[in-house]
Amino acid sequence: MLTIGKLGQATGVKVPTIRYYEQIGLLPETERSAGNQRLYGRMALDRLAFIRHARDLGFTLEAIRDLLSLADHPDRPCAAADAIARAQLAEVESRIARLMALKAELERMVVHCAHGTIADCRVIEVLSDHSLCVTDHRHPEGEVAP
Amino acid sequence: MLTIGKLGQATGVKVPTIRYYEQIGLLPETERSAGNQRLYGRMALDRLAFIRHARDLGFTLEAIRDLLSLADHPDRPCAAADAIARAQLAEVESRIARLMALKAELERMVVHCAHGTIADCRVIEVLSDHSLCVTDHRHPEGEVAP
DNA sequence: CCTAATCTCTCTAGCAGCTATAGCTTCAAG
DNA sequence: CTTGAAGCTATAGCTGCTAGAGAGATTAGG
Incomplete structure (x- = not known):
């Protein structure tokens, strides 16, 4: 399990940005430690890396939202x-x-x-x-x- | 003398944008009609056209601010x-x-x-x-x- | 075990460069 | 004289973050 800081380092996304993505619903709310700190697993890391990469490619957050929901449904046509x-x-x-x-x-x-x-x-x-x-x-x- | 709407048409700048430029000090405050409406002369038109053109070329408002103050001092080195x-x-x-x-x-x-x-x-x-x-x-x- | 340093938490406000809305007043045409 | 467009101010919103305050959590060293 990664803290938000480690996740940020692993993906190259700044910590406040991660919290911002959660706030706007781009990342789901995640589990918390006993002391209320966010903890992330592999799925969250993959998802954030996806977002980061898409941002680097210039996609808007709206487009990324759509792409993520598509990525969540592998059976649908692409x-x-x-x-x-x-x-x-x-x-x-x-x-x-x-x-x-x-x-x-x-x-x-x-x-x-x-x-x-x-x-x-x-x-x-x-x-x-x-x-x-x-x-x-x-x-x-x-x-x-x- | 032009009203703000005519000035906007003449320069291709939207009316709220002109007011915004005045608000941030990029355009000077202008004279007003008896009924408190803004009235613009040739100088304001030139200045706004300059701004518009510089924006079209991708200059930031800060850069434009500098360019305008340079344009106001023709004797200085360029x-x-x-x-x-x-x-x-x-x-x-x-x-x-x-x-x-x-x-x-x-x-x-x-x-x-x-x-x-x-x-x-x-x-x-x-x-x-x-x-x-x-x-x-x-x-x-x-x-x-x- | 305690302390100090470093995270992390929430919340709010700010950046550029506009754009939109609300609720009013003024102006020009008919 | 009336109507409708155009103007006024003030405030809030947009995107995609970033910065700060002030508090609590965690971890490394002594």
Whole structure:
């Protein structure tokens, strides 16, 4: 049996985060020691490692909730899991595309900076005037398509 | 003179967001009509367009605050503005690198999905076992290097 | 066995960057 | 003059944590 601290070390998840996951119902409530401290077994470790891994891959907690409930039903078809992963892939691809446009624009900005005064700084100038941009980089980075 | 709604339309910034920017001091308090409604002139429009554009390029509000104060002093050297833009560029580049790794992993997941049941779904399997991954994709996406 | 150091507990509040709601007032068109 | 849209303030909520306070539990050393 692991204490919350050991579990955190084993999975690379911080202790308050584990408690947070329990609070939002992503991890089930676990048994407690005589002194009310959480104790975790192998299943909890696996589940938390799953969550951690999915978070690392950029899945939202909502998506992870769905994936976990799928993982709990091995007999069901995996189409739903596949769909979630595909949606995440699409999301990642669109973020990459957007970030590439930003990168191009930022590179243009810094390359053209003459290192003089603000008055003729390309960085400030471009920010002041969108028409100086060559790429389409509207919509903030974190945004999800509507 | 523009009302807040017209300003929002002109810049593509939502009305509550404009009020929020004023609240956090990114936009100065503006004049009001006899009936206490905000009225904006050309300068406010330019400033908000600047903010919007910088947000689109992924700058944080803190960075934008700095850029705005630089833009307000055209006589100063532009090294600081250049540094902010370069930092943003570096940030964007590292995000792209991370997202590429995620994309590769997600693609492997969905490509190998046999469309059977969850029990042998590659998606669930990979999430359950990090050692099945080929790329290094630790650290969540939004993270800033320490 | 006692103490000190280190966990762990709960609870609350905070971060970015908005967005939404409630309940009101003001304004412009007809 | 009335109606409906647009504006006002204030507060709370969103995601995914993180930090802090103040208390109790556990463990290692003496």
